[in-house]
Amino acid sequence: MKNKGHIIVVSAPSGAGKTTICNEIIKTDKNTIYSISYTTRKPRDGEKNGVEYFFTSSDNFLKMIKNDKFIEWAKVYDNYYGTPKFFLQRIIKSGKNILLDVDVQGAMKIRKYFPKACMIFIKVPTIKALKERLIKRGQDKPDIIKKRIANAKTELKYINKYDYIVVNDNLRQSVEAVKSIIKSLQYKVE
Ligand code: ADP
Numbered sequence: 001m002k003n004k005g006h007i008i009v010v011s012a013p014s015g016a017g018k019t020t021i022c023n024e025i026i027k028t029d030k031n032t033i034y035s036i037s038y039t040t041r042k043p044r045d046g047e048k049n050g051v052e053y054f055f056t057s058s059d060n061f062l063k064m065i066k067n068d069k070f071i072e073w074a075k076v077y078d079n080y081y082g083t084p085k086f087f088l089q090r091i092i093k094s095g096k097n098i099l100l101d102v103d104v105q106g107a108m109k110i111r112k113y114f115p116k117a118c119m120i121f122i123k124v125p126t127i128k129a130l131k132e133r134l135i136k137r138g139q140d141k142p143d144i145i146k147k148r149i150a151n152a153k154t155e156l157k158y159i160n161k162y163d164y165i166v167v168n169d170n171l172r173q174s175v176e177a178v179k180s181i182i183k184s185l186q187y188k189v190e
């Protein structure tokens with residue numbers, strides 16, 4: 001029997017460790033492919049176009065919205081982010097899982113279009129720990145860190161809309177938890 005691909009959505013307040021966890025999953029699970037979003041934000045040190053994101057201009061992003069190229073898109077921290085349609089369609093067709101890293105607004109839209117999507121929320125033990133991680137990551141200026149923390153408090157209100165909550169205290173355990181959730185999907189009764 002051909003494997004059926006699943007849509008897996010991972011959301012978390014910025015700095016909770018979602019990228020770190022997703023990277024670990026992708027490295028070891030060849031059946032799960034990361035959905036590369038488009039964004040108008042500038043690349044961080046080390047980020048490459050077509051790997052973490054497709055980096056694009058606001059003009060092009062707005063053109064893509066007009067041409068119905070996104071499954072969902074949202075404005076997060078003054079930048080646009082969107083999930084391209086072509087990628088998701090291609091992966092699902094191939095029978096592999098697709099892993100979407102989107103904010104809570106995007107996740108709610110995905111839930112609406114794909115009610116069977118597996119929704120995972122990555123939580124950080126405390127807001128203090130979140131602040132420490134954002135500072136340690138060293139990628140955002142203090143005013144941006146402030147914005148991300150304020151936004152985290154709003155995002156936490158959506159937690160009950162998710163199917164699974166993983167508190168990312170110990171990174172290794174969190175990766176194992178997400179892996180187990182993904183593994184269990186192949187046994188799901190559709
Ligand atoms: P997100 O993608 O959710 O914004 P990142 O994956 O970039 O977050 O992680 C933010 C920072 O926190 C990074 O420096 C990462 O190495 C660190 N980090 C991730 N998970 C943990 C953890 N369980 N404990 C401590 N630090 C962590």
Ligand code: 5GP
Binds near residue numbers: 072083107
């Ligand atoms: P960052 O700039 O830290 O990479 O991401 C900021 C936020 O944008 C994160 O919450 C991340 O999940 C979200 N994000 C990334 N790609 C998308 C997307 O395609 N759609 C939506 N709605 N959010 C996204």
